[in-house]
Amino acid sequence: RLYGNSALRGAIVQALDWMYERRYNESSVRYDNWWDWDIGVPLQLNDIMALLYDGLGPARIERYAGAIERFMPEVAMTGANRVWSAIIVGVRGAIVKDGGRIGEARDGLDEVFRYVTQGDGFYTDGSFVQHRHYAYTGGYGISLLGRVADLMDWLHESGWAVTDAGRERVAEWVYEAFRPLLYKGAMMDMSRGREIARPFMQDHDAGHAAIQAILRIARFAPAAAAADLRSMVKAWISEDT
Secondary structure, X not given: OXXXXXHHHHHHHHHHHHHHHHOOOOOOOOOOOHHHHHHHHHHHHHHHHHHOHHHXXXXXXXXXXHHHHHHOOOOOOOHHHHHHHHXXXXXXXXXXXXXXXXXXXXXXXXXXXXXXXXXXXXXXXXXXXXXXXXXXXXXXXXXXXXXXXXXXXXXXXXXXXXXXXXXXXXXXXXXXXXXXXXXXXXXXXXHOHHHHXXXXXXXXXXXXXXXXXXXXXXXXXXXXXXXXXXXXXXXXXXXXX
């Protein structure tokens, strides 16, 4: 009933202006958790700009995009944080019509596709590690899988499609890292790190997030793999309690 409501749009824009003027702009200095400044806010702000693009106007777009550029100017970091940064750079690039930035986001995934032997990332035995040594397939691993799926699906069949040979490993991760830990739609707690303490992200919530990512991957995976992934998902949903 609020779709297209001009008063709601006005309230959102007013809040965005307040945040830009008082909290989040090109001159702001980080305090408390860096993640909110570099990743959390840019992800949300990009989405809002995309959804309200026509109602914001060029001046606001330039201001908000400039604030994002201040805190996340390039693809950086490792593991899930790197994929979040790629999403931020790519979506901001689309909003400001900068194809080079979209290309940087795509190329930023190349490092993520590589198996690692230490630190953050996927290992050849199916493990996923984040924060240097924590088993985190059911936490940061799901975040990484979901955002890789989003970015690859978004760029699929465009001029910025992911072409790195490592892209084939995304389906491998499903088989080697996620399928062994998903049971009747739930993600096993032993792989979820501190997320077991979050009321809004219990085992079935995490499992459903993984399933959503796998469905997205099936949209651009080779036909045989896509059918197998959908079959997996159907089983988990059917057995979910």
